[in-house]
Amino acid sequence: MSRTKGIESTAIRGGLAGTLLLLAAAVAGAQQTQRQDVEYTNKIKEFLTDPRISTELVDHLPWSDKVPTTLRFPGIMRIVGTPGELTHAADIHRYLKAIADAGTGRAKYWTIGKTEEGRDMVILAIADEQTIKNLDQYKGYLAELTDPRKTSEARAQQLLHTAKPIYWITSGMHSPERGGPEMLMELAYRLVVEETPFIQQIRNNVITFITPVVEVDGRERMVDTYYYNKKYALPATGRGGGAGGGGAGTLPLVYWGKYVAHDDNRDGMGQFLALTRNIEKAGIEWKPTILHDLHEAQTLLYASTGTGPYNEQLDAITVNEWWMFAENDIMEMTKRGVPGVWTYNYYDGWVPNYMFYVVHAHNAVGRFYEVQSYGPDNSTITVNQSREWFRPNPLQGQIKWGPRANTNIQESAILFALNFTAKERERWLENYWIKNKNAVRRGTDGPTFGWVIPASQHSKANAADAVNELIDQGLEFHVARSAFTVGGVSVQPGDWIVRGDQPYRTVADIYFSVQNYPTTNPAPYDDTGWTFQMMRNIVITPITDKALLTEPMMPVTGHVSAPGGVAGNGPAIIIDHTGDNNMMPFRFRLASVKMTAAESEFDADGHRFGAGSFIIENANRTQVEPLVRELGLSAYAVSSIPTGVRTHDLDVPRIGYIHSWSNTQNEGWVRAAFDYYRIPYTYFGENEVYKRNLRSQFDVLIWPTGGAVGTLPQGGTPIPYKRSAEFPSLGSPDSTDDTRGALGQEGLRALYAFVQEGGTLITEGGTASIFPQYQLTPGVTVDNSANNLVARGTILRGIISDRGSPIAYGFNVNQLPVYFSQGPLLDAGTTPAVQPVAAAGRGGAAGRGGAASPYQNTSPMATKLVLSPWDPTENWPPNSTPAAAGGGGGRGGGRGAPAAAPPGGAAPPAGGRGGADAPQPMLDEMRPRVVLQFPPYAQDMLLSGVLAGGEVLSNRPQLVDSRIGTGHVVMFAIRPYWRWQTQGTYILGFNAILNWNDLDAGRPAVGGAGAAALR
């Protein structure tokens, strides 16, 4: 077999040689007219590790009297692709600015915003002199092509000949992926200076935008870390993602940006990070036709398309565009004998959380490359790629790789993409125009003519925040001027309306849709469910009546705010707990004001207040009212608080925030929520927990996922992470004398003691399973046996099983959507019984619409999962759960069949995992309190995304509160602070903080058992 392949390869190469000669001859002809930079060109040859990784486009560099190359640019003074060297973003930006300032008239440079740490993000625009001079005019053309409500068909047809597509290249988002930012310096120079017809064609027909470094803070840290290790540590071996270090004694790349690492490319929906907001803002302003993001995680070059399923809200044309671009680039590289260029596999195309969705959601096309790592140190890699339909020219065997190979392969491919864009300029503009027309037509033809967001819904401040974030993403809003009913939906004056007949309705289509990810698809690349209104637990209602478009409404022109304020008169002010996250800043910004929380619902002066509402006796209204209004909360001044309302003090806690030094990826999303809501905390590393006197310093500790027990360092040399004059980007956002080690058993003991002494520890995801694993939380265990569960990044139903718990304050119904991803699977003696999927009418997780076949299913989307319906205003009906199940407590052997049938009339589940242990005897006050849990039946769980094998989740806790000594451990099996998308569950963690020393409030009476109430 290998022999056959060898013969084929030889034959291909023989044919290629001739083609290459012809191509090279054509280029050489053009080059003869232009002087070459011999020194630079010689170094390209010198540093190239394998001759296969080259094309006629990048094997030379032309000379310029005006524009410096990096080889002659002070502060860099080397060619792109020099082994063993990396360039700071600040120098890359300086260099691009120098290109713009060199007087060619072919480039323009500007900044597009600051990072969290105050560094600039930039764009360098390149085109011919006439285009650069009239850049704003070209910007206007694209704006016209964006809006068919204002632009006539005749005008658009004219513009297809006069407008020019913007091809925006971005890179440097993932800090350890180093080559893109380096390569883009050379690409910029070449596009400005070179006079071959190939480059001229690009310059004359395309406006190329270059943002060389998206994660600027992370780039500077990465370069500093590389040189730090070069100077002080053992040789730095190629580090991949995360903070994984090289050898012992090597400083890992601890942080990338201020908040997250690799997830900076999962902020496309949430758009919390400055980098995403800056790209979004510039994107809305310039309306790029194509956005191309450069990454480094595949061999040798992967051009994005994806295995599918593709996002179902993308215009179908975009899918064609993905494939046209990818096939163009692969074919041109294959023609030149460059191996290992491919597409399809690796990515799926489903979830819209990637940064390049900022253009997809605005009807343009996003792409990415993944190339073999830059290094920057040369290495030999062994690759045995299979030949597949999506990889016609695989790499097989060893190859010497290095930064020049990385530069050559991606610079060549992107030049082919730019040239393709230039040659087919009108096609991309026409596609863009048609996609914008299609979007508007979806609003005028239906079936969804728009959406209504009630302004006075239960969590109205959260709803206003959501509206503002969507406005920032370019979605146009209107506000109802008077009351009307449309499509059976009652709309009140002040309600927010998203008209369907706008080009950027694609944002709404992508976000508000419900996902259905059949498991017959390839494994998902990332999350499977993201439905915006579920993750935020707010009401957004689609309108299927065209009359919406003619109802009285006016445009929203700036940010909105929730209607809030203080009504009534009286000495006491009650702030209704509406589940709004702004309850948190309200408490902390008035930290010195004494407040109490009501432990149950109550009525006062004719208003009904929810459990957890804040009460301020003898309130200073002039102090309270402006803040209530600013935060969009509802408060009432009343003459007195009715007697009989149980309350507890809302003591403002001192918060400690524990982070890992080896995994700073996910904790940043929790930190993001804390910073946004202005919650003060002390931030410190796991490895110093054991030396702190925790209880005397803190009342609440947050230990987000990513933490681990591990061990403390035993001897050896400390590895500090500190700022210095030589390495100014290190030591942020936290610094330490020693990054080594994790919590250690010593630290775990300290955490346990903290809780015993009355502190509250909040854990989520991975850290939620640690206390149970160490048997520190009586009655709570972790199940690692659920091999068949498929629940990747999905939205499932959560049922509030203990509405008396302060952690559940603020919800007006007893259920909410939760984000869950595979685990952990907790058990609090409440029973995970294996519930068989009821038979009636189920598509079946593994359904293939026919007999099982040993072959791949090539139309996996033909058979969908069955989703459970969601209504945010409805209670989960208690009689739909097997309330009378086999006699109460524990997981007694053979729990009987439940008395009541689940909704939909499916057969009740049979006895579960019979024969489990009898319930352990336990002191009532130590019994874990299950606040939130999965439904009993798998068929009731999946709201949006994927779920198979959900039976194993039956009745399992999603949120447990365990009492140890006089303190509490709060364990979230869900991920309440996921990627700035789960605002609907933030309040659960916030409630635990607000009520930290009264979490026993509302505890069911002796003999009752939290979650057992459901059974």
Ligand SMILES: [Zn+2]
């Ligand atoms: Zn990447």
